[in-house]
Amino acid sequence: MAEMTGSAEYSIAAVSKLAGVSCHALRVWERRYGFPIPLRSASGHRRYCPEQVGVLRTLAKLARGGRTIGELIGDYQAGRLDLRDGSGSEVEEEAPSARLVDCLLAGDPAEADALLDRLAQGLSPVELIERVIEPALVDVGERWFRLECDIYQEHYATGTLVGRLDRLIEQARRANGSPRRTVLVGTVLGDRHEGGALMVSLALELAGWRAVPMGVDLPVSEYHKAVRAWRPDALVMSFVLSRNINKRFQELSAISGLPIFVGGRSIVNHQGLARRHGLIPLTGTLASSSALLLSEFEAWHRERDAGTLTGSAGRRGKATQPGIG
Numbered sequence: 001m002a003e004m005t006g007s008a009e010y011s012i013a014a015v016s017k018l019a020g021v022s023c024h025a026l027r028v029w030e031r032r033y034g035f036p037i038p039l040r041s042a043s044g045h046r047r048y049c050p051e052q053v054g055v056l057r058t059l060a061k062l063a064r065g066g067r068t069i070g071e072l073i074g075d076y077q078a079g080r081l082d083l084r085d086g087s088g089s090e091v092e093e094e095a096p097s098a099r100l101v102d103c104l105l106a107g108d109p110a111e112a113d114a115l116l117d118r119l120a121q122g123l124s125p126v127e128l129i130e131r132v133i134e135p136a137l138v139d140v141g142e143r144w145f146r147l148e149c150d151i152y153q154e155h156y157a158t159g160t161l162v163g164r165l166d167r168l169i170e171q172a173r174r175a176n177g178s179p180r181r182t183v184l185v186g187t188v189l190g191d192r193h194e195g196g197a198l199m200v201s202l203a204l205e206l207a208g209w210r211a212v213p214m215g216v217d218l219p220v221s222e223y224h225k226a227v228r229a230w231r232p233d234a235l236v237m238s239f240v241l242s243r244n245i246n247k248r249f250q251e252l253s254a255i256s257g258l259p260i261f262v263g264g265r266s267i268v269n270h271q272g273l274a275r276r277h278g279l280i281p282l283t284g285t286l287a288s289s290s291a292l293l294l295s296e297f298e299a300w301h302r303e304r305d306a307g308t309l310t311g312s313a314g315r316r317g318k319a320t321q322p323g324i325g
Contacts, residue, residue: 010048011145012038014138017265019056020284024269025069026056033073050098053135057285064284097135104140104157105149112160125168125206126287129199133161134286137195158195165198172205179210181233181297184226186214188237188248196238196264200282203290204236211236220251227255234297235260236282242266249277259300261293 015036016023029035036056038046048056055076063069075081096119103112119132137158144154185201187193194216201211212232214223223235235255239245239262249270252260262274263282271281280296282289 010053011142012046014142015048015053015056016268017138018053018135019060020268021056021060022269029069033070035073035077097132097139100132100136101139101157104160105153107156116164125202130285133164134199137161162194162198165202169198169202169205172202176205176208179208181209183209183211183234183236184214184232185211185236186218187216189217189219190243191239191241192216193240196240199286200236200263203286207290207294220248224255234258237262239264239266242270245270246273249274249279252279253277259297263289
């Protein structure tokens with residue numbers, strides 16, 4: 001097993017989102033298997049380096065394929081595990097997103113756009129999001145939380161990244177002339193983070209669906225009205241914050257007649273709660289979450305046609321979180 005050499009810049013919450021593994025699981029793996037061992041900030045908080053994030057994403061993906069996490073970590077520690085991501089490329093030791101965030105916080109639009117263009121070369125839109133844009137959004141939020149940047153810097157950096165997402169969505173929408181399905185995408189009351197909703201909208205447009213943007217900070221009652229009026233095929237909600245999440249799940253469970261998917265940073269730690277309300281949780285990378293959404297959509301309709309749906313909103317969804325045992 002190689003030594004971790006990258007700078008420790010990711011909090012446990014950021015790693016949880018990027019790897020699709022709950023914070024609880026990360027702590028259990030650290031205690032039970034000795035990996036990942038983070039550094040500690042001056043205040044005692046866990047900090048992980050980019051290489052650890054890459055390894056964890058690989059482990060989580062393999063665990064979702066059926067192997068136990070204990071076996072996987074053991075093979076990794078013994079040097080028997082092939083640490084390549086799903087695209088076949090080696091796990092990167094340095095996060096290109098960190099360089100991008102540094103450039104954004106410096107307030108240089110021309111250089112930031114040029115760097116984004118260089119980082120996008122050779123990558124599909126989904127790969128660009130997974131490797132650059134999503135980690136950069138998380139990094140910006142983490143730096144603001146640690147008081148390492150001011151609000152004006154955070155707003156500019158986030159706005160630039162969201163602007164790139166908007167352009168990617170528009171390109172995908174123009175190429176998607178005959179969408180097969182229509183899905184409403186947005187966030188609930190109190191959650192103003194639009195990055196996750198934009199990312200899944202892009203993935204759905206690329207898959208041949210029409211993503212209807214509902215914006216952010218919208219009461220569930222308004223989604224209920226939209227579902228009744230427009231009769232979409234599905235509803236996808238992004239949850240970055242977990243405030244009042246049980247109440248929001250209860251409200252969503254009252255919407256019937258279509259599958260309701262919930263994703264985002266908070267869902268990693270609330271998958272069981274989502275399923276108990278008849279919602280379908282999405283975790284992992286954008287690519288894996290999108291594939292899961294498509295397969296669960298078909299499964300929901302098969303169960304509806306067979307009369308075996310459960311819960312007020314329908315199918316409860318399958319567990320996708322790698323086990324901690």
